[in-house]
Amino acid sequence: MSAPSALTQIQQQIREAASHQRPIRIRGGGTKDFYGESLRGEVLDMGRLTGVIDYEPSELVVTAWAGTPLAEIEALLATQNQYLAFEPPAFAPGTTLGGVVAAGLSGPRRATVGGVRDFVLGASLLSSQGELLKFGGRVMKNVAGFDVSRLLVGSLGILGPIADVSIKVLPCPRLEVTLAFEMTAAESVRAFNRWLRTPIPVSATSWWGGQARVRLSGMPTAVEEGVRQLNGERVPTAEAAIWWAQLRHHQHPFLNREQPLWRMSIPATSPLLSIAGEVLIEWAGALRWVRSTTPASDLRAAASALGGSAALWHGGPSQPMSAPLAPGVLALHRRLKSQFDPLGIFNPDRLIVGI
Amino acid sequence: MSEVSAPASANDGSDGPFAIPAPEKKRLLVAALRALLPVDAVLDTPHDLTVYECDGLAAFRQIPVAVVLPRTEQEVVSIVKLCHAWDVPVVARGAGTGLSGGALPHAAGVLLSLARMNRIVSLDQVAGTARVEPGVRNLAISEAAAPMGLYYAPDPSSQIACTIGGNIAENSGGVHCLKYGLTLHNVLRLRGVTIEGELIECGSEALDAPGLDLLSIVVGSEGLLLVVTEITVRLLPKPPCARVVLASFSTVSQAGDAVAAIIAAGIIPAGLEMMDRGVAMAVEPFVHAGYDLTAAAILLIESDGTVAEVEDEIAWLSVLLTKVGAQSIAISHSESERLRFWSGRKNAFPAAGRISPDYYCMDGTIPRKHLGRVLESIQAMEAKYDLKCINVFHAGDGNLHPLILFDANVPGQWERADRFGSEIVELCVALGGTITGEHGVGIEKINSMCVQFSDSERAIFSAVKVAFDAKGLLNPGKVIPTLRRCAEYGRQHVHLGVLPFSDLPRF
Numbered sequence A: 001m002s003a004p005s006a007l008t009q010i011q012q013q014i015r016e017a018a019s020h021q022r023p024i025r026i027r028g029g030g031t032k033d034f035y036g037e038s039l040r041g042e043v044l045d046m047g048r049l050t051g052v053i054d055y056e057p058s059e060l061v062v063t064a065w066a067g068t069p070l071a072e073i074e075a076l077l078a079t080q081n082q083y084l085a086f087e088p089p090a091f092a093p094g095t096t097l098g099g100v101v102a103a104g105l106s107g108p109r110r111a112t113v114g115g116v117r118d119f120v121l122g123a124s125l126l127s128s129q130g131e132l133l134k135f136g137g138r139v140m141k142n143v144a145g146f147d148v149s150r151l152l153v154g155s156l157g158i159l160g161p162i163a164d165v166s167i168k169v170l171p172c173p174r175l176e177v178t179l180a181f182e183m184t185a186a187e188s189v190r191a192f193n194r195w196l197r198t199p200i201p202v203s204a205t206s207w208w209g210g211q212a213r214v215r216l217s218g219m220p221t222a223v224e225e226g227v228r229q230l231n232g233e234r235v236p237t238a239e240a241a242i243w244w245a246q247l248r249h250h251q252h253p254f255l256n257r258e259q260p261l262w263r264m265s266i267p268a269t270s271p272l273l274s275i276a277g278e279v280l281i282e283w284a285g286a287l288r289w290v291r292s293t294t295p296a297s298d299l300r301a302a303a304s305a306l307g308g309s310a311a312l313w314h315g316g317p318s319q320p321m322s323a324p325l326a327p328g329v330l331a332l333h334r335r336l337k338s339q340f341d342p343l344g345i346f347n348p349d350r351l352i353v354g355i
Numbered sequence B: 001m002s003e004v005s006a007p008a009s010a011n012d013g014s015d016g017p018f019a020i021p022a023p024e025k026k027r028l029l030v031a032a033l034r035a036l037l038p039v040d041a042v043l044d045t046p047h048d049l050t051v052y053e054c055d056g057l058a059a060f061r062q063i064p065v066a067v068v069l070p071r072t073e074q075e076v077v078s079i080v081k082l083c084h085a086w087d088v089p090v091v092a093r094g095a096g097t098g099l100s101g102g103a104l105p106h107a108a109g110v111l112l113s114l115a116r117m118n119r120i121v122s123l124d125q126v127a128g129t130a131r132v133e134p135g136v137r138n139l140a141i142s143e144a145a146a147p148m149g150l151y152y153a154p155d156p157s158s159q160i161a162c163t164i165g166g167n168i169a170e171n172s173g174g175v176h177c178l179k180y181g182l183t184l185h186n187v188l189r190l191r192g193v194t195i196e197g198e199l200i201e202c203g204s205e206a207l208d209a210p211g212l213d214l215l216s217i218v219v220g221s222e223g224l225l226l227v228v229t230e231i232t233v234r235l236l237p238k239p240p241c242a243r244v245v246l247a248s249f250s251t252v253s254q255a256g257d258a259v260a261a262i263i264a265a266g267i268i269p270a271g272l273e274m275m276d277r278g279v280a281m282a283v284e285p286f287v288h289a290g291y292d293l294t295a296a297a298i299l300l301i302e303s304d305g306t307v308a309e310v311e312d313e314i315a316w317l318s319v320l321l322t323k324v325g326a327q328s329i330a331i332s333h334s335e336s337e338r339l340r341f342w343s344g345r346k347n348a349f350p351a352a353g354r355i356s357p358d359y360y361c362m363d364g365t366i367p368r369k370h371l372g373r374v375l376e377s378i379q380a381m382e383a384k385y386d387l388k389c390i391n392v393f394h395a396g397d398g399n400l401h402p403l404i405l406f407d408a409n410v411p412g413q414w415e416r417a418d419r420f421g422s423e424i425v426e427l428c429v430a431l432g433g434t435i436t437g438e439h440g441v442g443i444e445k446i447n448s449m450c451v452q453f454s455d456s457e458r459a460i461f462s463a464v465k466v467a468f469d470a471k472g473l474l475n476p477g478k479v480i481p482t483l484r485r486c487a488e489y490g491r492q493h494v495h496l497g498v499l500p501f502s503d504l505p506r507f
């Protein structure tokens, strides 16, 4: 189906649902159904709305319809030696660009290069009247009006379906080298933060099972200089690529076991948590995956005491995935929701129960 | 040096429901503010108020009812609570260097200066972060972090004076934001006060937070959503080495092609700036930078990183620039030479002030590929409006700063400059760009918002505003034009028939 006729269909379905105040469940590739709180309403299939609208390598921007598969966009960028630097997780084949933006999840480069939000330049939103509203644009700098396109990042559809997105892309680094170090988790967090405060071109860090891994990316001279300074064990290129891809796409076995898995997002320099359970560390310590049967309230309290938050990624006691919001912030969410979606039809309860 | 010193044009509150209070109500308001704050924190004499009548866009001036200068977040809370209860508009102000009239006072309102909240709360060398109050100057952060080998990357040319609170409000950029990002990319979290006096945390010192990403809507919101009271910024390690390549071109479009070629070949330089001959001629007698005055356009390309990395990049840039037809190339060999190469670009605004009684700085952004076309159109507009325009660009990210030269004392010149400017920004929109890249909409570009956004899109901006500030008391009359204003502007437009490139698709 062509994008214009898919868009017309989608707009019709929205108007229809709005006229009956029926909830709509916005769906791209359905690879992140596990993510968020509840799934409610009739499916609005954004996966039909596909195609790259514009790609100009020298402008460093790609614009595509929301249902375009992530894999298609990454393959296109690769032909020009460019890439999505925020390395979004795909979880499974079928992940769409719109889903990537709506979920707002970023990969191994988050602590060094930035997250999805940092690369979104513009987006279109569909209102509950089915109107196409355009925010931001295709240029690097734009401060006309509130930055609504970036507010959509991580909104999980509660403000409305995203129809298209413009994303900043970057040239692929000329060289990447991964180094490994035997060290404890606590040592690794200290080392990562020390290295990130130097000009060494660190692009990703991880610690798991007694081993820290550090990826350097950039101009060959700078990478080689960093390799000499850090003096770790060089991980063979193919093995390194598999390692970072496993972390990025959540295919690492540790992230896929049955026990409860907690995602602790805390300031990078936080000390190790005194919580029983195994840990996998990313983002120089700012992201800690914890397998633990410790009560949810203890985990959430530990994270918030450090100025962060804990989300129950999967498994375990039935309770909300995300940490609760402060009352004032929650009230603001309610007001934003009712302003964007007065009928309350878009993805109710998906981001926050009751909104 | 003011940006524009043209005849006054008041913000009389015509876009808002707030009437100028009667003298009796003014007196009561000032008395109530005095009861909340230390004696030196409330100003209301005409002499004191005049200091705050405008920001860097001096064409618009307005005297507020009072100016308040809180020292603490608690004082901010009590001020806004009072104003909320009394339905009094509040306009926040940092250093007042804004170029779009964002900090222009409201005739019926209180001007809230954050200048005294200027403490660096803490610096964390290990985490690479700084917690600061909003009145801290941009450069002061980098100065405080320098002993740790760290700095705050966004570097607006006004960085000696402008505050981090103002930077947040405008999502300000600088010459290094091509590689290091805008304000948004370098802020982790902030705390602000709603007009009702409630504290709201946005973002986190962790790398994400549950719920909507409120940080991204508050950054760039021009003081319409929250009064920002504390910010955590990210600090970066200072690159050990930086050098500049100066390249000149015989045509502007060649220089534009060179910019595209550099990016397409996979290099993101630390800075990539362009100036036209008009700017080179204006600055050279003044700074003696050694610019090639026979060139139509000059590129300044900065490379930073380790010594070896910079050497690599520079060698590679030199080859590429020769290939794309640079007529001369010079490379800085010392820090003083690097600064000399930059001095012209950094002094472009003051130089404009030297060669012309007044100048008007525009701020559109376009896709880079249209650089040549836009410059040609600007040349045609010089004839149409009978005013000269010289041009500097953040070429790497397509952000243009045409400086329209005029004399406010010659009747009609400011009006022509104003129309000239509107035509430039609307051309930017027609070419797929935007009316403002970094200076904000404020009061200045409020009419152009009607051109860039549809009624329904602007309704979303109003919706966001209502969610934060239902009474519309924070910086009223800025950024979001009323429907009536747009209808009137639309009629004017059709009448004059100046909508450029009306045949081009708008996205």
Ligand SMILES: Cc1cc2nc3c(=O)[nH]c(=O)nc-3n(C[C@H](O)[C@H](O)[C@H](O)COP(=O)(O)OP(=O)(O)OC[C@H]3O[C@@H](n4cnc5c(N)ncnc54)[C@H](O)[C@@H]3O)c2cc1C
Pocket (backbone or CB within 6 Å): B055, B056, B091, B092, B093, B094, B095, B096, B097, B098, B099, B101, B102, B103, B114, B134, B155, B156, B157, B158, B161, B162, B163, B164, B165, B166, B167, B168, B169, B170, B171, B172, B173, B174, B175, B222, B223, B224, B226, B227, B228, B229, B349, B438, B439, B475
């Ligand atoms: C010579 C010159 C060069 C410049 N160069 C650049 C440049 O390179 N890049 C660039 O981006 N800009 C540039 N500017 C524009 C200006 O310096 C920036 O917009 C700057 O961020 C404004 O900061 P300020 O503290 O002066 O803010 P002000 O002008 O005082 O205020 C700007 C806006 O911020 C709001 N505000 C201020 N503080 C707060 C707060 N605490 N909470 C909520 N709202 C607040 C105000 O209401 C207003 O809307 C330049 C200006 C000049 C005069």
